[in-house]
Amino acid sequence: MSSGRTLITGIGVASPTGMGVEDFWAATRIGKNAIGPVTRFDASSFPARLAGEIHGFEAADHLPGRLVPQTDRVTQLALIATDCAFTDARIAPGEVHPCDMGVVTAAGSGGFEFGERELRKLWGQGAKHVSAYQSFAWFYAVNSGQISVRNDLRGPTGVLVGDQAGGLDALAHARRRLRKGSRLIATGGFDASICSLGWAAHLAGGSVSFSDEPERAYLPFDEAASGYVPGEGGAMVLLEDEHSVRARDGRTVYGEFAGYAATLDPRPGSGREPGLRRAIEGALADAGCHPAEVDVVFADGAGVPRLDREEAEAITAVFGPRGVPVTVPKTMTGRLSAGGAPVDVVCAVLAMREGLIPPTTNVELSPAHDIDLVTGRSRTASVRTALVLARGHGGFNSAALLRAVD
Incomplete structure (x- = not known):
């Protein structure tokens, strides 16, 4: 072990x-x-x-x-x-x-x-x-x-x-x-x-x-x-x-896979809260990370109004209104199903390397969502800790916390 x-x-x-x-x-x-x-x-x-x-x-x-x-x-x-x-x-x-x-x-x-x-x-x-x-x-x-x-x-x-x-x-x-x-x-x-x-x-x-x-x-x-x-x-x-x-005297280290949690949404029509917030909180707890330490969230970004609303509400519930930069780089590629979240992980560690948050292209943030969405162009920022979110058809929710390594 x-x-x-x-x-x-x-x-x-x-x-x-x-x-x-x-x-x-x-x-x-x-x-x-x-x-x-x-x-x-x-x-x-x-x-x-x-x-x-x-x-x-x-x-x-x-x-x-x-x-x-x-x-x-x-x-x-x-x-x-x-x-x-x-x-x-x-x-x-x-x-x-x-x-x-x-x-x-x-x-x-x-x-x-x-x-x-x-x-x-x-x-x-x-x-x-x-x-x-x-x-x-x-x-x-x-x-x-x-x-x-x-x-x-x-x-x-x-x-x-x-x-x-x-x-x-x-x-x-x-x-x-x-x-x-x-x-x-x-x-x-x-x-x-x-x-x-x-x-x-x-x-x-x-x-x-x-x-x-x-x-x-x-x-x-x-x-x-x-x-x-x-x-x-x-x-x-x-x-x-x-x-x-x-x-082995390895010299290339992009970051640490520091935290993870997964949940499943409740049955449709149950009136219960979707499981994404619990997944976020679980990943932070697994990594021993306070929400204030997170520098960027790579959101799932379903592009479906109901799912977008649920995700925005979960992010706001954990980090507060406009409490953390949020981005969806997959607007450039489309959703890659099982490949989408690993690409976001790569984006996250490269953002740490360069100190730059890639943009959510072509999007104008709806006033209904109280999040700090990075749109238009990349944003320069110190990125030491990144949260990656992913949701799957059928109610799957996963969250991973990545940290820079000195």
Whole structure:
């Protein structure tokens, strides 16, 4: 059992605003919008036709040729981001024993695009034309499996499914594994369901924006909010036990994963308060952090009026009216489901590094919400402690507290 802090020592990101940390952050800090018309399939017959897509990505440029036909786009993005995270942490092969390293990911939909392609073969050509890789390429746990094989991670492995909230749940589960004796866990989340089958699933949730204006489609905390825009991508981080980092003389530390809590909303119509406030308070208590110490909140930003109101009320209840800067950088990318919260975690540690809070683009704060929303452009600030919030379809709430490390 370990009593050391859980440190973030490597990060990798694949986002509509950039493949790789530096490209991603360069776009994010200036508020570059990556939402646009869907190009990955013909969406003309659907009522929603905007997405946050990753353009110019070719898996064959980054992965072995034999691996590409075995994997869905979501797994390819996850593998490349994990490679980047290990490179970023400067972990040489053999430096950490394989049995001391594991992987925990979050997934919202699995390999939707791969599955849709093989289903078309099944009904159009017959069962013998379906790829043998369909047996695992569609599955929620495939990212964890492929990452563990590619990087020889023989320790604890798992996957969590909780929509947007699942991305934080995965990091928290990784921290539990470190406390039980593992030295390093690669963790994060990815989704890439921009295909006709995935699109139908998004629309079935009833919360997708039907706007055709990229700058006005996804507007959390705005009076004009009418739903969210789906996106693709996510992020991977390496979490290490503090003692392990010292033992290998690790020099790259982005921050500490210091606190976490999760709750579930009560049954609709019960009249009881949603669970987000309790999740925030639980994460602060877990980290031993007073609300006044928090420098920024990376909000979930559902873009759905009822959910935005609930989140604003929870933030105000804990921090007071306009008591802490709040931002929703995912307005540039769309909501990435399981990948969204890990990307916010990356944003948070990069905000700490630079002393800059990225903006909530295109949004004009509704007077109904008494929060200090960072809009328009980035805000210079000393960021030592950041809170990341995530909510998932079905009432999942998660909150994580990150701290800078001197």
